[in-house]
Amino acid sequence: KAGVTQTPRYLIKTRGQQVTLSCSPISGHRSVSWYQQTPGQGLQFLFEYFSETQRNKGNFPGRFSGRQFSNSRSEMNVSTLELGDSALYLCASSLDRGIGDTQYFGPGTRLTVL
Amino acid sequence: AQRVTQPEKLLSVFKGAPVELKCNYSYSGSPELFWYVQYSRQRLQLLLRHISRESIKGFTADLNKGETSFHLKKPFAQEEDSAMYYCALRSATNKLIFGTGTLLAVQP
Numbered sequence: 528k529a530g531v532t533q534t535p536r537y538l539i540k541t542r543g544q545q546v547t548l549s550c551s552p553i554s555g556h557r558s559v560s561w562y563q564q565t566p567g568q569g570l571q572f573l574f575e576y577f578s579e580t581q582r583n584k585g586n587f588p589g590r591f592s593g594r595q596f597s598n599s600r601s602e603m604n605v606s607t608l609e610l611g612d613s614a615l616y617l618c619a620s621s622l623d624r625g626i627g628d629t630q631y632f633g634p635g636t637r638l639t640v641l
Numbered sequence: 642a643q644r645v646t647q648p649e650k651l652l653s654v655f656k657g658a659p660v661e662l663k664c665n666y667s668y669s670g671s672p673e674l675f676w677y678v679q680y681s682r683q684r685l686q687l688l689l690r691h692i693s694r695e696s697i698k699g700f701t702a703d704l705n706k707g708e709t710s711f712h713l714k715k716p717f718a719q720e721e722d723s724a725m726y727y728c729a730l731r732s733a734t735n736k737l738i739f740g741t742g743t744l745l746a747v748q749p
Binding site (some may be wrong): 627634 | 674675677679684685686687690692693717731734735736737738739740742
């Protein structure tokens with residue numbers, strides 16, 4: 528099976544702009560989670576989508592949003608970009624089978640905000 | 642509070658030496674714990690999960706509920722083990738809570 532894919536791999540934006548990142552989960556996986564990875568804060572959970580519904584949300588401002596489509600593909604949007612949003616954004620998918628469920632990660636999108 | 646603590650930012654050992662990467666957790670309930678590894682320029686990938694009680698690439702980890710620990714061990718380190726290791730706890734809401742990671746450097 529193909530792994531989790533994320534596009535684009537790299538992005539450079541300026542403050543105030545908005546950005547959309549895309550994630551394609553492993554075939555058959557219905558849960559998609561997003562994480563932000565920075566040197567200072569490490570890996571932090573953003574949100575999770577399941578069956579096109581946001582099921583779980585981390586402690587990030589409302590500028591961070593997402594959605595999931597009927598084919599389980601997910602997008603993440605960040606509006607009014609700030610310098611501190613520069614990070615590696617990781618997407619992970621899982622079968623969502625309860626105990627023993629494992630999240631598999633994509634390669635990430637490296638976002639740089641200038 | 643749900644928390645994962647990895648006290649060492651960097652662990653440097655020589656090839657052939659034993660390795661122990663420490664992980665402690667705080668969680669009310671039955672935890673599900675994982676070790677993820679990130680090799681240079683590669684994606685974060687699952688190494689071990691406690692529920693499987695398996696050994697991968699010579700690494701093992703035992704869940705100690707009394708000490709709330711899930712330390713990762715390997716008897717003889719190899720240079721190819723050099724990577725960033727993250728301990729993670731899966732919450733009841735399917736959220737992964739990560740530790741800050743430990744960089745393992747295996748010297749020749």
